[in-house]
Amino acid sequence: MRMKQAGGIDWKREGRKLITEYLHVLLGTLITGVSFAMFFLPHDIAPGGVTGIATVAAAYLPLGVGFISFLINLPLFILGGHHSGWRFVLRSFVAMMLLSLFIDLLPHTDLTGDGLLASVFGGLLMGIGLGMVVRAGATTGGTDMAAKLLHDRFPVFSIAAILLAIDSLVILLAIRQFGFQAGCYALIACFVSSKAMDMVVQGFNTAVQLMIITSQHDSIVERIHRDLGRGCTAFMATGTYSGNPVGALMCVCSRLEMPRLKKIISEEDPNAFVTVCDVREALGEGFAK
Secondary structure (H helix, E strand, C coil), rough: CEEHHHHEEEEEHHHHHHHHHHHHHHHHHHHHHHHHHHHHHHHHHHCHHHHHHHHHCCCCCCCCCCHHHHHHHHHHHHHHHHHHHHHHHHHHHHHHHHHHHHHHHHCCCCCCCCCCHHHHHHHHHHHHHHHHHHHHHCCCCCCHHHHHHHHHCCCCCCCCHHHHHHHHHHHHHHHHHHHHHHHHHHHHHHHHHHHHHHHHCCCCCCCCEEEEEEEEHHHHHHHHHHHHCCCCCCEEEEECCCCCEEEEEEEEEECCHHHHHHHHEEEECCCCCEEEEECCCCCCCECCC
């Protein structure tokens, strides 16, 4: 029997979930640390955020980039931590400390020998690592907390605008310290990491959604059930020009299944009106849980 509290909490399941999330934090910070130690730092690439500020500051201070990141983040966590839940703050603080340690403890080895390759592959690794940390319900830096504090003080500026301004300032400082080429590499790294992070956070099980306006909805539904093994949702709609009732179907399928579904629609009703939309992530029966 599973151990449950009076309130119905499954402590065994919650414990496994907590362990999994912290393992994701550990692996994500390790991957991000590799991106800095073996790709960014050997080429003086400062890809925004607190670690970017620390990369520039390390050119003036006899301290490691990870330790400088910790020193910058510490007051931000103290000042901005009360705006978030304690679980999020605790996980974020653990992630921040782990990343600081990995950046300084991992060997600073140039794996690519080329700044452009370092910015691309370093950005890819950083995006994957940060995405894993975010999916575990944490963050690795205090720039979002700094943006929240500045937004509270100057509400006319949105948090997104403040974050963009911070990253832009970091890249300008990097250009001043390391040269224009290093600044361009930092821009490439920021772009690649943002795309990779979006993919990890939003999921890889992308799908497509088809909205089908048809007079032959019964036969199309029967073919979808039989040929694709998929379900769909039926609506009754009214054409605004004709004023006649028409059938409307919404069906979500994988990208590989879309050509077969379009063929079914074409065969059953060549006059059907179909729209196709990208779905970031599909959850539920037939897709990810």
